[in-house]
Amino acid sequence: MKAESRRRMRVCVAVTAALVVAIVLVIVILAFTVFKAKRPVTAVDSVSVRDMDMSLDIARLRVNLNVSLDVHISVTNPNKVGFRYSDSTALLNYRGQLIGEAPIPAGRISSGGTAAMNLTLTIMADRLLSTSQLFSDVTSGSLPLNTWIRISGRVSILGFIKVRVISTTSCDFSLSISNRTIEDKVCHYKTKL
Structure with missing residues (x-):
């Protein structure tokens, strides 16, 4: 049971980390493309x-x-x-x-x-x-x-x-x-x- 619980915890941490990295990448891509600062x-x-x-x-x-x-x-x-x-x-x-x-x-x-x-x-x-x-x-x-x-x-x-x-x-x-x-x-x- 303990090994199964640790494995679930690792999977949960890995999925959370992957989501955070994906969100950061989307924000960076948007900042440098769609929201890129243009000159007035x-x-x-x-x-x-x-x-x-x-x-x-x-x-x-x-x-x-x-x-x-x-x-x-x-x-x-x-x-x-x-x-x-x-x-x-x-x-x-x-x-x-x-x-x-x-x-x-x-x-x-x-x-x-x-x-x-x-x-x-x-x-x-x-x-x-x-x-x-x-x-x-x-x-x-x-x-x-x-x-x-x-x-x-x-x-x-x-x-x-x-x-x-x-x-x-x-x-x-x-x-x-x-x-x-x-x-x-x-x-x-x-x-x-």
Whole structure:
């Protein structure tokens, strides 16, 4: 009887161990295939002029400028689980110099969902006016600008595997001074785990 009881105990332990190994293998396979972390995609849908006041002081070779841009972006989460991102910032640059920024508050995007965000970038006139090329750009009728957006966050797979993902978008465009429109917009998207 004792030998039979030991044998049953061994079989029970072996079956339990085999089940645990099988469950762990299924979880690992799912984590690296179906639930594999994918990068979110940030896209700049549109850039438009919200407000623009400009005057040219030819006697002093000076430009007085106040510009606000509306930037509409969307962030798409291609993952089978939610994506939680932290506070981020959208930057506005003129010839490599930071001239404006807008906060992007932290949030969460559900599985396969897309979050639309509307940002207002206001040019910091003091930074822009200190640039030596501004007068020639204004007289030519076009300001070359760039927006740069970086969103970083985490994707939680099966509740315990956390993968950090980052998505950046850079858009070059020209602000036409005469008709107050955005022209020649070209965007570059980059994502990484």
